[in-house]
Amino acid sequence: MDSILELQRVTAGYKSIKGFKSLIKRVEIVLRDISFTVEKGERVAIIGESGSGKTTILRVILGLLKPISGKVLIYGKDLYSLPSDQKLQILRRIGYVPQDPYRSxxxxxxxxxxxxxxxxxxGVEWRHIEERASEVLKIVGLPQSIINDTAEELSGGMRQRVLIARAIIAEPEILVLDEPTSALDVSIQAQIINLLNSIYNTFKVTMITVTHDLGVAQYLADRLIILKSGKIVEEGSVDEVLRNPKSEYTKSLITSYLQITGINSLNNIKIRG
Ligand SMILES: Nc1ncnc2c1ncn2[C@@H]1O[C@H](COP(=O)(O)OP(=O)(O)OP(=O)(O)O)[C@@H](O)[C@H]1O
Ligand SMILES: [Mg+2]
Incomplete structure (x- = not known):
């Protein structure tokens, strides 16, 4: 398989101004020494608690936050050393569903x-855009009639479908999803998971999902990357990680998942494979 995305020892953070009237800029480090590879056609989930740096990883991948050190390779190209036109060209191959359909x-x-x-x-002409917009609304299960409505008239699930339609309209090869279900009711969550898997199967995209929810990760990914406080603590196939977790953090994630769901043992969780 071909590597489509590679993070090599990425350390990244946000600039902040600290202290009374101080002009000294500091960088609050959020990601520490993050390395992982995503192969073409894979479904990968990055799991971590709130504040662990999941959205920050996506910002780095989407060309929005330059790492302090390390490299982001997309299709083998070093994203942050490319001239801006080439950087844009590469980024157009990525579709992005941002966190929270209510605020995005x-x-x-x-x-x-x-x-x-x-x-x-x-620069596509509007008549073509409207045609294609109708097509993708159909793909995500929305009625054509909403094309002239505004988002404020839509439910959370419909908003999320709109964001997914926008993410796939330019036929991306990589689909990046930030907590695609966490703002939605449980019944709607299952529908969105099914929709994303059907898009994955139909369009053969590479899918990278970040989530705090082990259950969601299990249904949207084949490989898991576990993040804690900006560091990767474990990585492996869904099966490996769930059946034989190596880090204490992963074990605690699984325990609380079992408690929340009321499932007694991981043997009762359906694991593909
Ligand atoms: N634009 C920003 N400026 C400064 N600090 C930020 C910014 N965005 C995020 N942070 C900080 O970086 C850390 C990681 O944030 P991030 O949004 O990546 O976490 P997350 O895992 O996506 O959390 P959540 O599950 O709540 O979405 C947090 O401490 C957050 O306060
Ligand atoms: Mg986030």
Missing amino acids: LNPVLKIKYIVGEPLEAV
């Missing part, structure tokens, strides 16, 4: 403009 959509913009934006950005 402009509530007053018509759905066709939200969904069509990635094509508009590359």
